[in-house]
Amino acid sequence: MTVIHTDLVLPCLNEAAALPWVLSRLPEGYRAIVVDNGSTDGSAEIAAAASAQVVHETRRGFGAAAHAGLLAATAPMIAFCDADASMDPAELPLVVDPVRAGTADLVLGRRRPVTAKSWPLHARLANSSLSWRLRRITGVNIHDLGPMRAARRESVLNLDLRDRRSGYPLEMFLKAAEANWRILEVDTTYSPRVGRSKVTGTVRGTLIAINDMSALLRETRR
Ligand SMILES: Nc1nc2c(ncn2[C@@H]2O[C@H](COP(=O)(O)OP(=O)(O)OP(=O)(O)O)[C@@H](O)[C@H]2O)c(=O)[nH]1
Ligand SMILES: [Mg+2]
Numbered sequence: 329m330t331v332i333h334t335d336l337v338l339p340c341l342n343e344a345a346a347l348p349w350v351l352s353r354l355p356e357g358y359r360a361i362v363v364d365n366g367s368t369d370g371s372a373e374i375a376a377a378a379s380a381q382v383v384h385e386t387r388r389g390f391g392a393a394a395h396a397g398l399l400a401a402t403a404p405m406i407a408f409c410d411a412d413a414s415m416d417p418a419e420l421p422l423v424v425d426p427v428r429a430g431t432a433d434l435v436l437g438r439r440r441p442v443t444a445k446s447w448p449l450h451a452r453l454a455n456s457s458l459s460w461r462l463r464r465i466t467g468v469n470i471h472d473l474g475p476m477r478a479a480r481r482e483s484v485l486n487l488d489l490r491d492r493r494s495g496y497p498l499e500m501f502l503k504a505a506e507a508n509w510r511i512l513e514v515d516t517t518y519s520p521r522v523g524r525s526k527v528t529g530t531v532r533g534t535l536i537a538i539n540d541m542s543a544l545l546r547e548t549r550r
Pocket of ligand 2: 412414
């Protein structure tokens with residue numbers, strides 16, 4: 329029997345078109361936990377049929393889903409990835425292996441777009457200005473607050489993350505930096521998502537994300 333070393337949390341809101349490919353790409357030793365937030369397109373059934381563990385989270389929000397996945401996980405390593413096929417789970421060892429090897433405490437996948445369509449201009453600009461601010465605040469040399477990431481599960485639990493919306497990935501980064509974690513950035517490929525955009529692909533989603541993140545940054549600087 330294969331030993332599961334990493335639980336992969338996949339927050340999922342109506343990703344029926346992307347899930348079969350995403351779930352087929354997990355390397356050996358990884359287990360998928362799909363956290364469904366009331367999808368109406370059969371995402372949960374598709375995930376279950378592909379033998380993923382399905383967690384239902386009634387509270388809306390990216391952070392609520394990501395955190396429910398963290399709480400449901402049991403493996404020593406935890407990884408996060410979008411469920412929209414923009415990232416390839418086959419690349420997970422790039423972020424997980426340095427944590428397993430003990431050379432990093434948090435590894436973030438820097439999104440390297442394969443085509444101009446992978447990443448809308450407004451999202452790219454918002455992200456690079458955020459990264460610039462984060463480099464200044466924390467001294468960590470990051471260029472993208474990438475959603476594909478990995479750390480030791482118990483260490484992330486100990487960060488006591490509170491955000492349940494779009495600020496969750498930022499809060500994880502800020503608290504890890506504050507705790508002097510060794511944070512590493514590696515390149516990962518970024519392709520156009522499958523299905524409809526929900527967060528930064530829409531202007532409304534980007535504004536919500538910027539709002540959630542700005543509140544966290546204001547708190548950090550106090
Ligand atoms: N469970 C849950 N998942 C969500 C929610 N919002 C987004 N997601 C999922 O979180 C991941 C990231 O959301 P995306 O919609 O890809 O956001 P993005 O990458 O910023 O922008 P686009 O890919 O352009 O939409 C995807 O797997 C979504 O299905 C939510 O409220 N609940
Ligand atoms: Mg996406």
